[in-house]
Amino acid sequence: MNDTTTRRPSAAGFGIFTLILIAVCIALGVWQLQRRVEKHTLIAALDTRLAAPTAALPPPSAWSTLSSAKDEFRRVTLTATYAEQPDAMVFSSGSAVRDDISGPGTWAFLPTKLTSGETVVVNAGFVQNTMQDRAVEDRVAGRLVTGAPVELTGYIRFPEPPGRLTPKEDPSKRLWFVRDHRAMAQALGWGEVAPFYIDLETPVPESGTPKPGPLKVRLKDDHMQYAITWFSLAAAVTIAFGLWWRGQRRRAG
Template sequence: MPILVTLPVLALLIGLGTWQVQRMHWKTELLARFAAAQAGPARPLTADPEPWARFHVTGRFLHEREALLGLEVRDAVLGAQLLTPLLRAEGPPVLVNRGWVPLERDRPVDRPGGEVRIEGYLRPSEPRGALSATDDPAARRFYTLDLSVIGPALGLPEMPPFALVALAPSGPPSRALPQPARHLPQPPNNHLGYVVTWYGLALALVGVFIAWARARLKEPVA
């Protein structure tokens, strides 16, 4: 019975450790891609752009169709990301994440008119998960960057399946709204700790089993 219990648990622990090794390599490569994109120049936006790379695009904002994405607290103030379609001369409108704005405004939001040039990184569309908050398309409040939902809700069903997250120009931070991102995402890479944890538990289980087996072998035969 101890063998029948130990083997599947050991296989599960080794499997979890191996999965975390794969996740660690994936996260390392992703962070290296983010760092390279952050250091490199922005390129013109193409029809089939590379996710998480830096691009620039020109066009005119459709401020009358802006929406809000997610919830985020900054300095004890609840806010969200401001999404605004950008009408381009060539190609369909592209959704731009202009940055964070408070839900209760203490100062006006800058809404430039005419042609603008935006630099940012490309964030691909994301499917809504089972645990995602429910969107409110009628109020233009979204919690998942699902362009198949956001586009039709804004009256722009032909938008490409990605958004351009605007990056702030270099220099000291400004209090102007919206407050764009200052760099590409920097997710933590703590998978090594999980690798050590799962493999360590597997090793401990083997040690316990060996100690039990040795004690059992020393028992006198009835």
């Protein structure tokens, strides 16, 4: 078998591999552009919900129709009483939707009772640097549990699933690492709760702690940079193959 016969199958195989690699890079670039369009649509929808006039919380009969896709970040009002039940804290290193929050701390989750008897969980706000200090957290929650109805304004939010690296919750300390209010309710005996929770905006306690506030959507949008990277890789692979092929032809000639 001569060198020419050996080189032809090798060149053909390398050419097929290169075409597959180029096609994959282009497909990933196109996918990133599609993701960019979807992300911009989502940002526009969330901004519209945040800017919409405040509405009353939908009645319990409509809760089963609410979903994250169409109701996340809707701004609502409700009148509820903070229940005399144990609170839960969710550790956080900051916030992607609150400009006024930075550094480690916990979000204070408390069950509230509507006048109709249903339980709605409220994220009453941020408590700075209290991940392990239950005494501080208990005093914070105790200020809110007065037994009197309170008019609350906030945003409908839905629970988040834990990731692969999410630390396991510690029910003995009433400490969680994801905002899963249903898991909190089951562990702490809150009973049946609404499928969503409320991120509180107002009222702000006189002490300022926990610290509720307005939300602002800041979704990361790097899809154009990723698309350019993939298309650039496809171009680089094409150029490299072209140079290699030209060199092969010159040696063959």
